[in-house]
Amino acid sequence: MAKILVTGGLGFIGSHTVVELQEVGFDVVIIDNCSNSSEDVLEGITKISGITPEFEKLDLREKSKVIDFFSRHHDIEGIIHFAASKAVGESVEKPLLYYENNITTLVYILQELQKKNKANFIFSSSCTVYGQADELPITEDAPVKPAESPYGNTKQIGEEIISETCKVTPSLNAIALRYFNPIGAHASANIGELPLGVPANLVPFITQTGIGLREQLSVYGNDYETRDGTAIRDYIHVVDLAKAHVVALQRIIEGKNKSNYEVFNVGTGTGSTVLEVINSFEKVSGDSLKYKIVGRREGDIVAAYADTNKANNELGWSAQSTLDDAMASAWKWEQKVRNKS
């Protein structure tokens, strides 16, 4: 079976994708510098699939090492590029770190792929490129809005770099997947999300509050024009998201793509408010969550959820898990990480 390079394969979404690739028989090699993950994740992957993927600890910012890697691995048929820095707030403080880590690494990889007779490339993009969309649900044709942060900008620029490279590189097939809000963990609780420090995302903050690691959750604003006043997002189970990568990769490997650069939304198509997410946690955990309503947060958008028709029709993929399923898996993982299960 084909060999696939997964950059950032020890991270949250990467590790789940490695497992799904292994499940359908792909041979996986991981590159990760462990800046936001640990080598222990390999153990979790092995426990699930029974296969320890090949791993190279390598920083993709080191161009000579990227060149060397590809010179040693001629047999790689597909690349899924997760490796990036992803903390929106940190990107505002340290923009150059984000441009270096998210842009130069992409350029170095694409330079190597241009040398190949055929290359298949999947890029981790984000619904952040839409900003506050004018229409909901958000289709792939919705305009890309000016980025709210250097992080968001790296996703927009990343997409442009790939699109322009594809135009002059017929041997390169690429798909950018615009993720909505990935949550949850593998059902086995052998892999999951491991935020460093205070989580910036809602669900890890909720589970850490539930386990007693955080005092209480702050809900930013309950006066938005939504059904309960709190902001709406499209929360997708990370295993569903991982499976979308597998089908996207198969599409380009099998030559079923309609052009050599395509973009797909990956979400559930359903928006949930912050209060609905809290309710889901309370339901699956049987505990009540401590939270307080505070003012709106600068830069937050009101509502975002995906139109998933393109992914449903073209990729033959749709999210299978409910919010409660995803929340239950996130809670199981949190309990395991804190040794309370």
Ligand SMILES: NC(=O)c1ccc[n+]([C@@H]2O[C@H](COP(=O)([O-])OP(=O)(O)OC[C@H]3O[C@@H](n4cnc5c(N)ncnc54)[C@H](O)[C@@H]3O)[C@@H](O)[C@H]2O)c1
């Ligand atoms: N999690 C989300 O909410 C979300 C939403 C939209 C898009 N994305 C994108 O999806 C991708 C994966 O996100 P994630 O949540 O799994 O993040 P993550 O931080 O868990 O995983 C990223 C991995 O890449 C590695 N890495 C970072 N820089 C590297 C470098 N220079 N060389 C080698 N390895 C490097 C990290 O150590 C980490 O293991 C990222 O590109 C992120 O921007 C994430």
